[in-house]
Amino acid sequence: MKTWLAALAFAVLTTGACAQTPPLTDVDARAQTRKITAVRIILVGDSTTAVQSGWGGAFCADHVTSFAACLNLARGGRSSYSYRAEGSWDIALAEMRSGSYAKTWVLIQFGHNDQPGKAGRSTNLQTEFPAFLRQYVSDVRSAGAIPVLVTPLTRRGFKDGQLQDDLAPWAAATRQIAADMQVPLIDLYARSRQVVQALGPVQAMTLAQASPPPERVAAAETGTTISAPVSTPAKAPTPFDQMAFAKPSFDDTHLGKTGAAAISGLVSEELSKAVPELRPYIIP
Numbered sequence: 001m002k003t004w005l006a007a008l009a010f011a012v013l014t015t016g017a018c019a020q021t022p023p024l025t026d027v028d029a030r031a032q033t034r035k036i037t038a039v040r041i042i043l044v045g046d047s048t049t050a051v052q053s054g055w056g057g058a059f060c061a062d063h064v065t066s067f068a069a070c071l072n073l074a075r076g077g078r079s080s081y082s083y084r085a086e087g088s089w090d091i092a093l094a095e096m097r098s099g100s101y102a103k104t105w106v107l108i109q110f111g112h113n114d115q116p117g118k119a120g121r122s123t124n125l126q127t128e129f130p131a132f133l134r135q136y137v138s139d140v141r142s143a144g145a146i147p148v149l150v151t152p153l154t155r156r157g158f159k160d161g162q163l164q165d166d167l168a169p170w171a172a173a174t175r176q177i178a179a180d181m182q183v184p185l186i187d188l189y190a191r192s193r194q195v196v197q198a199l200g201p202v203q204a205m206t207l208a209q210a211s212p213p214p215e216r217v218a219a220a221e222t223g224t225t226i227s228a229p230v231s232t233p234a235k236a237p238t239p240f241d242q243m244a245f246a247k248p249s250f251d252d253t254h255l256g257k258t259g260a261a262a263i264s265g266l267v268s269e270e271l272s273k274a275v276p277e278l279r280p281y282i283i284p
Contacts, residue, residue, distance in 0.1 A: 064281055
């Protein structure tokens with residue numbers, strides 16, 4: 001009797017198992033794979049955008065999803081003129097034309113080294129700087145990509161507790177070109193000035209690459225910073241372009257890890273507003 005019941009139970013279980021829908025094979029699952037849509041963001045600019053000394057490295061590392069390739073082609077010491085003249089822009093254009101990305105956006109930020117006194121790099125604010133920026137925009141569009149203009153990052157010099165406004169004309173020129181050519185704009189100058197002014201002369205020093213020397217702190221505590229460079233021992237010349245390498249020292253321009261994290265966060269916020277299509281790819 002027990003043997004008969006056992007045989008019956010086995011038959012029922014076997015019949016039920018055979019009636020179930022067979023699981024998908026690996027081949028079936030692969031056939032249902034949906035193709036992804038990936039985009040690309042290219043950064044172009046000077047040291048305030050470049051890796052190690054600007055916001056670009058932190059932006060690419062922490063503020064884009066895995067469905068957005070982020071390529072930082074900013075180089076230290078470059079102006080809107082020298083970046084093009086040395087061939088860096090040709091490299092960027094080649095990147096825009098390559099690959100199988102659905103769309104490519106190019107963020108362009110210049111101004112610091114376009115100011116007077118930068119030998120071999122300065123540009124005329126009324127004629128050359130606007131003309132160069134306009135050409136960048138036209139070139140990006142011709143390459144099939146989408147330009148985004150970025151006003152320069154503020155410096156962090158204070159006088160009587162007020163943040164100095166030395167890059168305002170270059171920021172204004174960038175805004176005007178964005179308006180004239182209908183280009184999305186990230187007004188980093190305005191946003192970074194708000195943040196730095198709120199921090200004040202002493203706390204703003206935490207955004208730098210290195211800790212300030214005591215005399216710089218003492219000056220900042222009075223509300224007026226001093227920008228005289230700290231003397232360093234002379235080094236033997238090398239065959240490398242020193243402007244391409246970060247110099248981890250204290251100044252009122254470049255960013256350390258804390259500064260890069262803060263400013264790249266501003267860029268991600270503003271980029272999401274300026275280019276709504278990029279929001280799914282941006283991490284605030």
